[in-house]
Amino acid sequence: MTTTQNVVAVQGLSHRYGQKQVLRDLDLAIPEGSTYALLGANGSGKTTLLRVLAGIERAQAGSVTLFGDSVRRMTLRQRQRFCYVAEGQELPTWMRLEQMEAYCAPLYPTWDATLATDLRRRFDLDASQKIGTMSRGQRMKAVLLCALAPRPRLLLMDEPFTGMDVGVKEELVRGLLDTSGEHGWTVVVSTHDIAEIEMMVDWVGFLRDGRVEVSAPLEQLRDGHRRVEFTLASGVSLPPVYPASWLRVEQAGQRVSVFGRGIGGAAIAQAISGALLAVDEHEVTLRELYLALSSKGATSVPSEAVA
Amino acid sequence: MSVTSQAIHLLAYDLLRTRWWIAAFSAVLGASVVTTLDHSRALEGLPYLVILIGMITAVIVVQGDSPYRADAFWRGRAVHPAALLLSKSLTISVLFVLLPIFLATLAAATFGVPRTDMARLIAPSVPVVAMWVVAAVLFAMCTHDIKSAALLCFSTLFGWFVLQATFSELLPDFQVPPFPPRSTAVTFVGIAAAISAVYLGHLSRRKAIALSILLAAVGVSSTMQTTREPAAVPTATAISELLEVTAVSLKGDDNFRGAPYVRIRLQRERPGVRYALSNALMTVHFAAGDSVSVPLNGILEHGSFRELVTLPAEMQWRTAAATASANYGALVIPMFGSTSAFILGAVGANGNTSSSAIMALADVQLVGERVRRDSVTRMQVHATIARYVLEDVGSGPFATGVVMRQGGRRIVVRDTALSLERGFVVDITSLGDVPKFDKGAFTELVSSEYLFVLQHAARAEATMVHQQDQRRYDGGPFVVPGVQSRFESVLVVGADAIDTSLDPTWLGGATLRVLRWKREGQVQLSSAYTLR
Numbered sequence: 001m002t003t004t005q006n007v008v009a010v011q012g013l014s015h016r017y018g019q020k021q022v023l024r025d026l027d028l029a030i031p032e033g034s035t036y037a038l039l040g041a042n043g044s045g046k047t048t049l050l051r052v053l054a055g056i057e058r059a060q061a062g063s064v065t066l067f068g069d070s071v072r073r074m075t076l077r078q079r080q081r082f083c084y085v086a087e088g089q090e091l092p093t094w095m096r097l098e099q100m101e102a103y104c105a106p107l108y109p110t111w112d113a114t115l116a117t118d119l120r121r122r123f124d125l126d127a128s129q130k131i132g133t134m135s136r137g138q139r140m141k142a143v144l145l146c147a148l149a150p151r152p153r154l155l156l157m158d159e160p161f162t163g164m165d166v167g168v169k170e171e172l173v174r175g176l177l178d179t180s181g182e183h184g185w186t187v188v189v190s191t192h193d194i195a196e197i198e199m200m201v202d203w204v205g206f207l208r209d210g211r212v213e214v215s216a217p218l219e220q221l222r223d224g225h226r227r228v229e230f231t232l233a234s235g236v237s238l239p240p241v242y243p244a245s246w247l248r249v250e251q252a253g254q255r256v257s258v259f260g261r262g263i264g265g266a267a268i269a270q271a272i273s274g275a276l277l278a279v280d281e282h283e284v285t286l287r288e289l290y291l292a293l294s295s296k297g298a299t300s301v302p303s304e305a306v307a
Numbered sequence: 308m309s310v311t312s313q314a315i316h317l318l319a320y321d322l323l324r325t326r327w328w329i330a331a332f333s334a335v336l337g338a339s340v341v342t343t344l345d346h347s348r349a350l351e352g353l354p355y356l357v358i359l360i361g362m363i364t365a366v367i368v369v370q371g372d373s374p375y376r377a378d379a380f381w382r383g384r385a386v387h388p389a390a391l392l393l394s395k396s397l398t399i400s401v402l403f404v405l406l407p408i409f410l411a412t413l414a415a416a417t418f419g420v421p422r423t424d425m426a427r428l429i430a431p432s433v434p435v436v437a438m439w440v441v442a443a444v445l446f447a448m449c450t451h452d453i454k455s456a457a458l459l460c461f462s463t464l465f466g467w468f469v470l471q472a473t474f475s476e477l478l479p480d481f482q483v484p485p486f487p488p489r490s491t492a493v494t495f496v497g498i499a500a501a502i503s504a505v506y507l508g509h510l511s512r513r514k515a516i517a518l519s520i521l522l523a524a525v526g527v528s529s530t531m532q533t534t535r536e537p538a539a540v541p542t543a544t545a546i547s548e549l550l551e552v553t554a555v556s557l558k559g560d561d562n563f564r565g566a567p568y569v570r571i572r573l574q575r576e577r578p579g580v581r582y583a584l585s586n587a588l589m590t591v592h593f594a595a596g597d598s599v600s601v602p603l604n605g606i607l608e609h610g611s612f613r614e615l616v617t618l619p620a621e622m623q624w625r626t627a628a629a630t631a632s633a634n635y636g637a638l639v640i641p642m643f644g645s646t647s648a649f650i651l652g653a654v655g656a657n658g659n660t661s662s663s664a665i666m667a668l669a670d671v672q673l674v675g676e677r678v679r680r681d682s683v684t685r686m687q688v689h690a691t692i693a694r695y696v697l698e699d700v701g702s703g704p705f706a707t708g709v710v711m712r713q714g715g716r717r718i719v720v721r722d723t724a725l726s727l728e729r730g731f732v733v734d735i736t737s738l739g740d741v742p743k744f745d746k747g748a749f750t751e752l753v754s755s756e757y758l759f760v761l762q763h764a765a766r767a768e769a770t771m772v773h774q775q776d777q778r779r780y781d782g783g784p785f786v787v788p789g790v791q792s793r794f795e796s797v798l799v800v801g802a803d804a805i806d807t808s809l810d811p812t813w814l815g816g817a818t819l820r821v822l823r824w825k826r827e828g829q830v831q832l833s834s835a836y837t838l839r
Binding site: 051054056057058075076079080083084085086088089090091092094099103104106107108109143146147150 | 308
C-alpha cells in the first residue's frame with residue numbers, strides 16, 4: 001500500500017515520559033477507509049500513539065503524517081479533518097447537549113446538522129439535557145455525536161467503551177459502524193473491548209512495548225490462524241515441546257484446544273504421533289488472536305480454563 | 308472559520324460559562340465603586356472580595372479549557388491552540404481590564420474629572436490589575452482543579468491582607484510602592500510569554516511555572532532594589548537653607564525615650580515653606596580612625612521646638628499670634644501636633660522604609676556602647692531635605708456641601724456642625740493626583756498636605772484648624788483606578804490662638820480657605836562637626 005493511500009503514516013516514532021520510553025521506533029500505516037483496531041496490553045503505548053496522531057503530544061522523534069501532512073504544526077484546516085475521542089475526556093458539564101452541538105458546529109465547515117439530529121434520535125439523547133446530568137453511556141454517546149456530525153475523514157478513539165454496559169457498547173458500535181461505514185471514514189480505535197469491536201474492524205494492529213508487532217487486515221490474520229479442538233486417544237499425550245506454529249494450547253483431561261498459525265487436524269496428529277478423536281476446526285476470533293499475539297510463544301493453559 | 312473568528316466563538320462560550328461569576332464580579336465591583344464614591348465605611352473589605360472573585364473567574368476561564376491537560380475537551384475538537392490563547396486573552400482583557408476601566412471612567416466622570424485626565428488617572432491601575440490576573444492564571448496552571456486554584460487565590464489574598472495590615476500597623480505612613488514600570492513590564496511580558504508558550508505547545512507546564520516564579524522573583528527584587536535607591540527627584544533650586552545641628556545625643560535622653568537623637572534646625576526659613584527631613588544618617592568617627600554610620604532618631608525644628616506654620620504675608624492673615632512672626636514680615640499661626648516633626652526610627656540606614664529599620668536599632672546600641680568606651684573625634688550628619696511650598700487651593704463659604712476641586716481631587720465639606728469634640732468634617736477624595744512614591748522619604752498622606760483656615764473677612768480674623776482624625780482608603784486595584792486616599796475629620800483646636808470664640812455668629816460669616824503643601828523638590832545636605 002503506498003503512502004498516498006494511507007491516512008496515517010508513522011515512521012520511526014519514539015516518545016518518552018521522563019525516563020520511561022513509551023514508543024520505540026514505531027512504524028505504522030493505516031489505509032484510508034479502514035476501521036483499525038489498535039490492540040495491546042496496558043502500557044503498550046496505544047494512548048500515547050493516538051495522542052501523537054491527534055497532535056496532543058508532540059512527537060519527540062520520527063515522522064507522523066495524517067493525510068500526508070505532518071502533525072507537528074497542524075493548521076486549522078488539517079485539524080478539521082479528524083476528531084479525537086477518549087475515555088475520561090473532560091466534558092463541558094455545564095452545557096446542555098444542544099449547546100455542546102452549537103459549540104462544536106462552527107468549528108467544522110463539514111458539520112452535518114441533519115446527521116447530528118439523526119444520531120441524537122438514534123442514541124435517544126435529549127438535546128436539552130445538561131451533560132453533567134447524563135449517565136456515563138449518555139455522555140459517550142454525546143461525545144460520539146459531536147465527533148461524527150462533523151463528518152471527519154478520520155476518527156481517533158481511545159478506549160471509548162470502557163466501563164459501559166453491554167447494551168450501550170452495542171448501541172455505540174452500531175452507530176459508529178453505520179455512520180462511518182456508510183461514508184467510508186477511517187476509524188482508529190484503541191480498546192480492550194475486543195469482542196464488541198470485532199464486527200466493525202477490518203484492520204488490526206498489535207502493540208507491544210512501544211512497537212507495532214503486527215499490522216494487517218483482520219481477514220488475512222484469520223486466514224492464517226486456526227483453532228483446532230480434539231480428544232487425545234487413549235495412551236497418547238501432547239509432546240513436551242510444542243511446535244512453533246502452536247501459539248496457545250488449552251487442555252482439560254484428554255480434550256485439547258490448540259490455537260496456531262497454519263495448523264490443522266492432520267498436522268497436529270503428525271506432531272503428536274497419534275490419532276485424534278472428535279476433531280473440530282474453528283475460525284479464530286479477534287479475542288483469540290489478541291491473546292495469542294499478546295503472549296510470547298506458545299502458552300499452556302491449566303485444564304480448568306478449558307472446562 | 309479563521310483563527311480569529313474561532314477565538315471570538317470560544318470567547319462567547321467563556322462568557323456564557325462564567326456568566327454568574329461575571330455577574331457577581333460586576334456587582335461587587337460596582338458596589339465597591341459606589342462605596343468609594345459614597346465614602347461608606349462598612350464595605351471597605353469589598354476590594355478584596357472583588358479581587359478574589361476576579362481571580363476565581365480567571366481560574367475558571369483558564370481551567371475550563373486547560374492548555375496542558377491532554378484530556379481537555381477542546382483537544383479532541385478542531386480548535387487551534389492560537390485561537391484558544393487569543394480567546395482566553397480576550398476574555399481576561401474584557402473582564403479584568405475593560406470592565407474595570409469602563410466603571411472607573413464612569414466614576415471619574417461622576418467626579419467631574421476632565422476627559423484629558425482620564426487616561427492618566429486610569430493607566431496606573433492596569434499593571435496592578437494585570438499582576439493579580441497573571442497570578443490567578445499561574446495558579447490555574449499550577450493546579451488541576453478549580454477548588455485547589457481557588458484555595459491558592461484565597462490564601463494569597465489573605466496573606467497579602469495580613470501583610471498590608473501588619474505594615475500599616477508597624478509603619479502607618481508606609482505606602483506600598485507602585486510597580487516600577489520597566490521591571491513590571493519585563494516580568495509581566497515574560498510570564499505572559501511563558502503562559503502563551505504552554506498554550507502553543509512550545510513549553511511544558513512545569514517549565515513555564517518555574518520560569519514564571521523566577522521572573523516574579525526578579526521583578527520583586529527589582530522593585531525592592533528600586534525602592535532602596537534614592538529617587539531621581541529634581542533638586543529644588545530654591546533650597547538654599549543651611550542645615551544646623553543644634554543638639555546631639557548619642558546616648559539619648561529622656562525626651563526621646565533614651566534613643567540617640569540629633570536636633571536639626573533649618574536656617575533662613577521663609578513664610579509659606581515647609582521642610583521634611585528624611586534619610587538622616589550620622590557617621591561617627593572614633594579616635595582610632597574608624598567610623599560607624601547609623602540612622603538617626605531625630606527631630607526637625609522650624610524656628611523653635613514648638614512647630615510653627617508660617618503663612619505668606621500676601622494672604623493678609625490677622626490673628627492673635629501675628630506679632631510672633633513680625634520679624635519675618637508675615638503672620639505666623641501656631642499649630643499643635645507633629646505634622647513635620649517626626650521620629651525617624653523607622654528609616655533604615657539606606658533610606659528605605661522597610662523593616663530593616665528594626666535591624667538598625669542594633670547598630671545604634673553598638674554605637675552607643677562604643678561611644679561610652681572610646682572617644683569620638685568627629686561626626687557627620689547627612690540628610691535629605693524636601694521642601695514644600697504652600698499653595699492656595701481655594702476658598703468658599705463655610706457651609707455643608709461646599710465643593711472645591713483641585714486637579715483630580717474633590718474636597719467636600721461634609722458637616723459644619725462644629726464642636727470642640729468633633730470639629731467639622733471634610734472629605735478629600737483623590738483621583739489620581741497621588742504623590743509619587745518617594746524612595747528616600749516617607750510618602751506623606753494626603754491629609755498632611757492640606758491646611759484648613761477659617762477666616763472671617765469682616766472681622767479680619769482667621770484661625771487655623773488642625774485635622775484630628777484621618778482615614779486612608781485604598782480602593783484596591785480592581786476599584787476605580789486612582790482613588791487612593793481620603794480623610795474626613797478636621798477638628799478645630801486652634802481656637803485659643805485668636806481673641807475670639809468660634810461661636811455660630813462668627814462661623815456664620817466665616818470662609819473656609821484650603822491650602823496645600825506642594826512638594827517643590829529635595830536636596831541632599833550634610834554637615835560635619837568636630838566634638839570638643
